[in-house]
Amino acid sequence: QEEKELTIQMTSTWPPGINLIDSDQHFVDLVNRLGEGTIRIEFFPGESLVPSTQVFDAVQSGSIQASGDWPGYWAGTDTAFSLIGSFPMLFTVPDYLLWINHWGGAEMFDEIYGAHNIKYVPYAILSTESGLRSTTPIRSFSDLNGKRVRMSGRPQGAILSEYGAAQVMLPGSEVYQSLERGVVDAAEFSMPSTDLGMGFGEVTQHNLSPGWHQPASIGGVMINLDVWNGLSDKQKLIIETAAGATMSWAIGHFEKTSAEAVRAFEEAGTTVHKLSDEDMARVQTVANRLLVEESCANPLFAKVAVSQLGYLEDYRGWREMQGEFAMGRNLSEMPDIEAIRACAK
Amino acid sequence: MNTLVKTIDGLNTWVGRVVGWVMIFIMLLTVYDVIARGLFSAPVLWAFDVSVQLFALHFMITAAYALLHNEHVSINIFKARLGLRTQAALDILSYLIFFYPFMIMLLIYGWDFAARSWASRETSWGVVALPVYYVKTVIPVTAVLLMLQGLANIIRLAEIVRKGDAQ
Amino acid sequence: MSGEVITVLMFIGLLIGLFMGHPLAFVLGGLAVVFSFIGPGPQVFGIIINRIYSQMDNYILIAVPMFILMARLLSDSGVTDDMFRALRLMLGRVRGGLLLATVAISVVLAATTGIIGASMTVMGVLALPSMLRYGYQKELSTGIIAAGGSLGILIPPSIMLVILGSYAQISVGQLFAAALVPGLMLAFLYALYAGVLTYFRPDLGPPVSEEELSATNRTEITKLLLKMAVPPLLLIAGVLGSIFAGWATTTEAASIGAFLTFLMVIVYRRFSWSMFQEAVSATARTTAMVLFVIVGATAFTGVFVAVGGTRIVSGYLEGLGLGAWGIFFLMMFIVFVLGMFLDWLGIVLICLPIFLPIAVEAGFDPLWFVMMIAIVLQTSFLTPPFGYALFYLEGVAPPGVTIGHIYRGVVPFIILIIFGAGLCMVFPQIITWLPSIVFAR
Numbered sequence: 001q002e003e004k005e006l007t008i009q010m011t012s013t014w015p016p017g018i019n020l021i022d023s024d025q026h027f028v029d030l031v032n033r034l035g036e037g038t039i040r041i042e043f044f045p046g047e048s049l050v051p052s053t054q055v056f057d058a059v060q061s062g063s064i065q066a067s068g069d070w071p072g073y074w075a076g077t078d079t080a081f082s083l084i085g086s087f088p089m090l091f092t093v094p095d096y097l098l099w100i101n102h103w104g105g106a107e108m109f110d111e112i113y114g115a116h117n118i119k120y121v122p123y124a125i126l127s128t129e130s131g132l133r134s135t136t137p138i139r140s141f142s143d144l145n146g147k148r149v150r151m152s153g154r155p156q157g158a159i160l161s162e163y164g165a166a167q168v169m170l171p172g173s174e175v176y177q178s179l180e181r182g183v184v185d186a187a188e189f190s191m192p193s194t195d196l197g198m199g200f201g202e203v204t205q206h207n208l209s210p211g212w213h214q215p216a217s218i219g220g221v222m223i224n225l226d227v228w229n230g231l232s233d234k235q236k237l238i239i240e241t242a243a244g245a246t247m248s249w250a251i252g253h254f255e256k257t258s259a260e261a262v263r264a265f266e267e268a269g270t271t272v273h274k275l276s277d278e279d280m281a282r283v284q285t286v287a288n289r290l291l292v293e294e295s296c297a298n299p300l301f302a303k304v305a306v307s308q309l310g311y312l313e314d315y316r317g318w319r320e321m322q323g324e325f326a327m328g329r330n331l332s333e334m335p336d337i338e339a340i341r342a343c344a345k
Numbered sequence: 346m347n348t349l350v351k352t353i354d355g356l357n358t359w360v361g362r363v364v365g366w367v368m369i370f371i372m373l374l375t376v377y378d379v380i381a382r383g384l385f386s387a388p389v390l391w392a393f394d395v396s397v398q399l400f401a402l403h404f405m406i407t408a409a410y411a412l413l414h415n416e417h418v419s420i421n422i423f424k425a426r427l428g429l430r431t432q433a434a435l436d437i438l439s440y441l442i443f444f445y446p447f448m449i450m451l452l453i454y455g456w457d458f459a460a461r462s463w464a465s466r467e468t469s470w471g472v473v474a475l476p477v478y479y480v481k482t483v484i485p486v487t488a489v490l491l492m493l494q495g496l497a498n499i500i501r502l503a504e505i506v507r508k509g510d511a512q
Numbered sequence: 513m514s515g516e517v518i519t520v521l522m523f524i525g526l527l528i529g530l531f532m533g534h535p536l537a538f539v540l541g542g543l544a545v546v547f548s549f550i551g552p553g554p555q556v557f558g559i560i561i562n563r564i565y566s567q568m569d570n571y572i573l574i575a576v577p578m579f580i581l582m583a584r585l586l587s588d589s590g591v592t593d594d595m596f597r598a599l600r601l602m603l604g605r606v607r608g609g610l611l612l613a614t615v616a617i618s619v620v621l622a623a624t625t626g627i628i629g630a631s632m633t634v635m636g637v638l639a640l641p642s643m644l645r646y647g648y649q650k651e652l653s654t655g656i657i658a659a660g661g662s663l664g665i666l667i668p669p670s671i672m673l674v675i676l677g678s679y680a681q682i683s684v685g686q687l688f689a690a691a692l693v694p695g696l697m698l699a700f701l702y703a704l705y706a707g708v709l710t711y712f713r714p715d716l717g718p719p720v721s722e723e724e725l726s727a728t729n730r731t732e733i734t735k736l737l738l739k740m741a742v743p744p745l746l747l748i749a750g751v752l753g754s755i756f757a758g759w760a761t762t763t764e765a766a767s768i769g770a771f772l773t774f775l776m777v778i779v780y781r782r783f784s785w786s787m788f789q790e791a792v793s794a795t796a797r798t799t800a801m802v803l804f805v806i807v808g809a810t811a812f813t814g815v816f817v818a819v820g821g822t823r824i825v826s827g828y829l830e831g832l833g834l835g836a837w838g839i840f841f842l843m844m845f846i847v848f849v850l851g852m853f854l855d856w857l858g859i860v861l862i863c864l865p866i867f868l869p870i871a872v873e874a875g876f877d878p879l880w881f882v883m884m885i886a887i888v889l890q891t892s893f894l895t896p897p898f899g900y901a902l903f904y905l906e907g908v909a910p911p912g913v914t915i916g917h918i919y920r921g922v923v924p925f926i927i928l929i930i931f932g933a934g935l936c937m938v939f940p941q942i943i944t945w946l947p948s949i950v951f952a953r
């Protein structure tokens with residue numbers, strides 16, 4: 001049957017200056033090439049039409065049909081978004097990849113976004129972030145006491161306050177200067193390649209690794225549910241195919257550019273401090289406790305946590321058999337899934 | 346009609362003079378935060394979020410008070426060449442073409458916007474997690490206050506049109 | 513209706529609305545609504561609300577009411593009046609001394625706050641009558657007050673720089689650093705012009721009479737000067753210093769500045785509750801006015817972007833084949849011409865989203881480019897028919913000073929601003945040197 005070409009207007013949380021927009025643009029480009037004559041996306045870079053922090057509301061209300069995002073930004077609407085966006089010390093890249101495609105993750109995205117009239121199609125998984133960048137050396141969690149730290153996310157902020165540090169929210173444009181002038185003592189933004197583009201190599205000499213606060217992050221497109229339901233099967237297939245292809249492209253793209261960025265940081269004189277095993281074990285314990293606490297406060301959060309921990313449990317035997325060679329990191333200590341199950345009912 | 350105009354003027358004067366003090370609170374909070382941070386390494390965690398929210402309240406709610414005092418910037422040099430009655434008629438026309446469409450949109454869509462936030466009991470997304478639905482409700486409230494003040498101003502202008510230059 | 517037609521109609525509508533004398537904020541917002549219906553449809557209304565809310569969620573802009581409060585407290589309490597009296601006595605012996613005192617006090621006022629209305633009114637009420645009494649030329653007197661008063665928006669701290677920084681995604685601290693030298697340079701050009709002119713033509717600006725000078729001795733003048741001028745200078749150093757040194761964000765520094773001004777007013781024994789309530793209320797009114805223009809403009813530009821207006825205008829500018837510098841001159845010319853009809857806020861909010869991407873694309877340093885706009889915007893206060901400085905002066909001018917004197921008076925200063933902008937173009941270091949020192953860019 002003959003179809004009329006449909007145009008969808010899409011924006012993103014990322015302005016052109018932040019390289020996370022690369023996966024949005026790759027996805028748009030694929031859809032436009034695959035969908036010629038069927039579906040076309042008109043893309044507005046972040047901040048040009050809808051303010052970054054407002055794209056969720058704009059898609060929900062249908063003011064714009066679609067937008068790229070990082071789900072963690074919507075934790076103020078429902079804390080469950082932090083689990084599907086990124087949770088401290090929990091999922092890594094392969095975890096998200098496996099969980100979304102084969103352990104029921106996609107359904108969780110549909111349920112959480114669906115409650116707000118939005119269809120979600122993930123198309124990027126980013127690996128562990130660079131960690132904290134600071135002007136004075138921060139070598140351990142105890143060095144965080146009394147520090148002002150620019151870091152996004154609610155569980156992340158709760159962990160910082162565990163260690164006596166204050167979470168500060170700063171707009172992206174002020175992070176560089178705030179670091180240089182000492183308005184904040186340390187800051188995270190994203191992957192090494194993103195951090196490099198924002199000039200952090202010029203103003204910080206120290207990097208506390210790994211990025212425990214965000215071991216992996218999801219990116220994707222929110223589509224207004226009424227718009228999505230109005231699409232033909234072919235149009236939906238084109239979007240999902242382009243998203244799948246973008247995901248494997250994006251994993252490599254951000255890893256490769258970050259590998260280059262890490263070398264550039266090294267040349268610029270950045271010293272990398274690694275958190276001790278004891279510190280990592282401590283933050284795992286804290287993150288696990290927060291996971292239980294938040295599950296008991298929010299049934300939907302608990303439902304997603306059960307699904308994610310269920311995947312870890314289900315996969316654990318085979319994964320542990322491989323030990324070091326497994327896809328990604330094994331949790332040394334599991335959160336109390338029974339406590340969460342009890343709350344989830 | 347005179348009572349209505351007086352009531353609206355009185356309402357917005359009261360709102361403006363009271364809400365204006367919010368800025369003094371933000372000032373004191375910020376000064377305290379800087380001192381607590383600088384001298385005692387004990388920053389006020391909620392200072393940032395609270396300041397932003399109160400600032401939004403401050404400038405939105407007092408917009409009608411500014412309109413009452415004719416504070417909003419405009420160009421009057423061309424209009425000033427016209428007679429008083431023509432000026433007043435032109436002003437009423439401007440209210441109908443520009444002001445009210447903007448305000449009606451602000452009320453309806455601002456209401457929906459706030460309702461979506463109330464529905465999910467939305468909070469700010471840092472660890473402080475302040476409710477934001479109150480702040481979003483400020484948009485329709487601002488629209489109502491401005492529409493009332495616009496009405497009072499139009500009644501005054503209509504009086505000038507009716508009575509003419511003799512007034 | 514095509515995007516091109518709507519783009520043109522939106523600007524025609526803007527002119528009509530402004531000439532009708534309706535407040536700019538509501539003209540912009542009303543046009544946004546009307547053209548949403550004609551163009552992309554009412555679903556854009558949701559985006560307009562999103563854009564308005566993100567202005568309500570803007571930490572950087574809190575600095576705006578704080579600087580306004582500083583200005584209100586300084587002028588309402590009469591502290592600025594005393595500052596002028598002290599400077600007048602000090603510079604009184606020199607030819608054109610009152611003109612130099614006007615420039616000096618303008619710089620001090622500009623550096624404490626930067627609310628044009630406040631400093632302009634003070635200068636008009638205090639400086640103008642004494643200049644006229646001593647036989648200063650009316651054109652020169654009004655011109656220098658208008659030009660000097662306009663510096664408030666360029667010399668940091670300034671709410672214009674705060675808003676430019678917020679919109680251009682440039683650190684406000686960097687903009688403050690970049691604006692300091694050009695601002696002082698303009699002040700210097702004004703003083704140089706007045707000084708040279710009155711040196712050769714003493715009849716345009718004779719020295720203050722001996723009687724008035726002998727009525728107060730040197731020690732008294734020095735004392736008065738120390739008492740009235742030193743604390744405000746410390747205030748400036750405190751606010752700008754804490755931003756440049758990194759002790760505080762712009763918003764924090766502005767709050768501290770407002771608080772210190774409050775303490776200063778108490779120390780000078782100028783505090784009264786009625787004065788304070790009026791300063792608080794006036795701050796609320798002015799803040800609401802400024803922020804509501806932002807609200808209207810963000811609605812207007814939102815619809816403008818949605819109909820493809822930015823792409824159409826930049827495509828048109830690039831299609832002219834003028835090259836990078838050709839487009840640069842064209843953009844500066846547009847800012848200058850718009851300055852005749854609109855105030856700085858409207859120009860910044862409408863032009864910046866269109867011009868900045870074009871300038872960056874053409875390879876210009878965004879910091880330098882934004883600062884060039886800020887310098888050219890100085891003319892918008894002085895160019896008829898719509899110029900704040902002209903209005904304020906007309907409002908406070910004593911009998912005998914006509915709008916004609918004022919219009920003729922500002923002409924040399926408009927030329928000086930354009931000359932200063934030219935210097936910053938030929939020697940970009942005037943703009944970039946201080947930020948490079950302070951922020952190691």
Ligand code: NA
Pocket residue numbers: 621622623624625626627663664665666667668669670
């Ligand atoms: Na200033």
Ligand code: NA
Pocket residue numbers: 851852853854891892893894895896897898899900
């Ligand atoms: Na002008």
